Amino acid sequence: MRCVIARFPFDLSKSEVLATMKNIDPEPLSGGEYVIIGRRSYPAKQVGAVITRQDRRDFTSGEVTRAMTRLGFTCRSGQEQTPAALPPVQAASALLGGMDAPLGGPAPVTAADPLEG
Template sequence: MRCVIARFPFDLSKSEVLATMKDVDPEPVTGGEYVIIGRRNYPAKQVGAVITRQDRRDFTSGEVTRAMTRLGFTCRSAQEPAPQQALAPVENASALLGGPLPGPTTLEP
């Protein structure tokens, strides 16, 4: 798929990105946007620098996340709250009603 990053066209495929990023250790996600590749979270700027071989100052993280989303990767913002863990039906009902979550309780004599 043809993607434009930093005003330069690139022909990228999902398999090429996976192969390129396979041996790259992810940098810490400290803020901004990140791309989930396999089971790893890579900062968008790191992905852009590796796949385009350009300086990180030449493109925005938005350009990279748009391209990676079009290729089928999941992109998120570090400021977004993490997805909530699924609750059991009883716990979900209790939370919706504003009551305490069911759990182990101790009865005092």
């Protein structure tokens, strides 16, 4: 598929992007846009730099995410927080009621409890 990134045309395919990014370790996500390739989340600028061999200042993350979306990759913004994007411990904590949930059993009975007999 022909994509334009930083005013240069590139003929990219999903299999080529997968092969190129296979041995690349993802950089830490810093809240910007990112691309999910396989089971890994890469910053969009990192993906763009690797597949185009251009300096990151030459293109925007939006150009990369548009191209990757057209190729069939999932792209997200770091601003949106989805439960799947949370670390496993925080996701489990949120499912169990968060930090305010009592540990080790039922909530203590208080004098204001309507079930108290």
